Amino acid sequence: MNLLEKCDDWMVGHVSFPVTNYLFNRKGVMSDYQGLVDSERYSEDQLQQIQLRKLQHMVRYANRFVPYYSNKFKQLGLVPEDIRTLADAALIPALSRQDVIQNCEDLVDVRFRSALDAAKRSKQGPGQPVPFARVRKHRLVRNTSSGSTGAPVTFYDDGSVTAVSWAFEMRIRKWYGIDPGAREARMARISVDYMPNDAQVWMRKRLWHQLMLPGVNLADREYAFCLQKMREFRPRVLWGFTSALAGLADYIRRTGEDVSSCSPELAIGWAAPVYEHEEKVLKDVFHCAVTNIYGAREVGxxxxxxxxxxxxxxxxxxxxxxNGNPSDGEMGEIIVTPLDPSPMPFIRYxxxxxxxxxxxxxxxxxxxxxxxxxxxxxxxxxVTKDGRMIPPNFWCRFFMVDGQSQFVERFQVIYRRCDYISIRLVKRPGYSARTEEDMKRILRKNFSPDVHFEFEYVPRIDPQISGKYQMVVNETKTQPSGELHGCSTR
Ligand SMILES: [Zn+2]
Structure with a gap:
């Protein structure tokens, strides 16, 4: 990188990115980031003190301004002063997706009532920021989580959740030696009619150094397009839906394209776990570091x-x-509370x-x-009858690492019943009856004898509309308890 490019990155990272985000009411991104760089090495006690102070403030705020919580606390006989330690958070019942769906408006700060009405009437697409929101009377943005596992959750944000996530993303890049303002290609557009020249795409490229690229419904034509744009833009970071990043890397491997001029230093997978085989193809093709962000659109x-x-x-x-009991070796479900007040606070989600x-x-x-x-x-x-838990990563290892990958193009595992698993496969040349026998042998070692396996051969397996490639489908559970990751752009 020459001096001119370094200056340009600095100006984008320190001036145009934080200033334009401020106008979208995403305040304090840069100062927050600078604080985070120091505080990530604080003592455990110092970090917990920060959390406790914010939690107490959040509970006082929710009790005063958010009807759902004022009512809930009244029913429970709970007052904000009861929260004396972080462990006291458990006095507040956890919030489920269903609670949010049923009490959406009551979860919004009463002072935002007219903004809420305006947001409901707005023609803006979900999550689209309100231009110059900082100086507008109504600046709530309606948004939805992807709902890939059930009904979508509608929620409202005034930019505060996004601001926190932006600062966290800057911190993650810094972990890999990349400063604010570095060029980043983002395979995250969910619109099928992707417009390379629309105003928002132009603004993000010029003022934020973010090259927006399609992130869903991708085939070779779209991968070729993304690659061409990356050659022109030369991003240092590649960010996007995990399936899109891994799909692009796989395309490059298959076609033998030369990417030496546009390989990123870091790939950031979002909206889904980065499984081992996906990390491997990204590293093989780009020789880059790989990281994974965990979160949900509602909470950041x-x-x-x-x-x-x-x-x-x-x-x-x-x-x-x-909520598990680790002393019993019991695994618990993850519950999160974003600690900075927003117009729609999620406490213990x-x-x-x-x-x-x-x-x-x-x-x-x-x-x-x-x-x-x-x-x-x-x-x-x-969960097998003898209590063993088989996580999705088992299947990655099984297909991708244990020598099956040369014969398997794509797979999907469907848990039909607790003793019946379907395995859908797209075969590659060389797949034979022997391959299936080999697989069954390995499966019998890992599952109890009562589990029956069915192999189903299909011409292709499509990703979901959200772009997520669903590796595991569980039909034994009909009521999902939460939403893993979001799936749209901010
Ligand atoms: Zn670490």
């Missing part, structure tokens, strides 16, 4: 991989709990994933709490 970014692949929590902004927050012992030196035994979505985990 919760955690991300450091270079050691520990899931560090965005702890200054999030309280992460788990159930995300539907299994994991356990724990103090950091990571060699990277960051003291931010980590999520251990992170198994992902509860619905994607198969």
């Amino acid at each position: 970014h919760v955690a991300a991989w450091c270079p050691n692949h520990a899931w560090h929590v965005n702890q200054e902004h999030m309280l992460v709990e788990s 159930r995300l539907g994933d299994l994991g356990r927050p724990a103090p950091s012992r990571c060699d990277c030196g960051r003291t931010l709490q980590v999520i251990e035994d992170f198994l992902g979505r509860t619905g994607e985990i198969f």
